[in-house]
Amino acid sequence: MVSASALDLSGFTPPDRIARSFSDGTKALPYDRPGMGDRVQLSTEGRHRHAVESTHGSPAGGVDDLAPSERRKVDELKRRDQEVRAHEQAHLSAGAGIVSGGANYQYQQGPDGKIYAVGGEVKIDVSTEKDPQATIRKMQQVRKAALAPAQPSSTDRSVAAQASQAEAQARMELAKRQNAGGSASASGARAEKAYFRELPAPLINTLA
Numbered sequence: 001m002v003s004a005s006a007l008d009l010s011g012f013t014p015p016d017r018i019a020r021s022f023s024d025g026t027k028a029l030p031y032d033r034p035g036m037g038d039r040v041q042l043s044t045e046g047r048h049r050h051a052v053e054s055t056h057g058s059p060a061g062g063v064d065d066l067a068p069s070e071r072r073k074v075d076e077l078k079r080r081d082q083e084v085r086a087h088e089q090a091h092l093s094a095g096a097g098i099v100s101g102g103a104n105y106q107y108q109q110g111p112d113g114k115i116y117a118v119g120g121e122v123k124i125d126v127s128t129e130k131d132p133q134a135t136i137r138k139m140q141q142v143r144k145a146a147l148a149p150a151q152p153s154s155t156d157r158s159v160a161a162q163a164s165q166a167e168a169q170a171r172m173e174l175a176k177r178q179n180a181g182g183s184a185s186a187s188g189a190r191a192e193k194a195y196f197r198e199l200p201a202p203l204i205n206t207l208a
Helices: 044-056 068-094 132-146 154-198
Strands: 026-031 099-109 113-123
Touching: 026 154, 068 099, 068 113, 068 132, 113 132, 132 154
Parallel strands: none
Antiparallel strands: 026 113, 099 113
């Protein structure tokens, strides 16, 4: 998710599902789902091991060594891993230029010894620009990036709604500036006409 996803549990929103705001004007769009078990943050070494195991397999043994229930768990984790990565990649692709860094993932180790992504988030810049037109263009992209996944989360939709509101405000500011500019131009034109009306009649040379 783009940093903003909330799961309503009788009025309680888990902290890891809240769209987090940062001082640099970005929001994190978390992608998470309850019921997936404990999650772990990987160190650099752990991430390297995950990359190696994803390519060559885990030394802990294959799926054939697992009980049926463990195999089902592995299948579920595999589907979840693909779902999470596709979701975050959609945010990244649509948010080029306004995404801060890459996707951050939360992992869970499966019965097969491998680790799978079960949650993730992408930080996206939602700060407004000084120029209303630039803000309008930016908020349109923010909304597009937030809603890019096939199944946007509640946080994604919340960020998209915030972008629409910021865009509407920018349009109002743009219209105000344009109206002010138009009034100034009209006043200048009226003053110019009045000036020429007050000029003395031109002299006509009647000498032959």
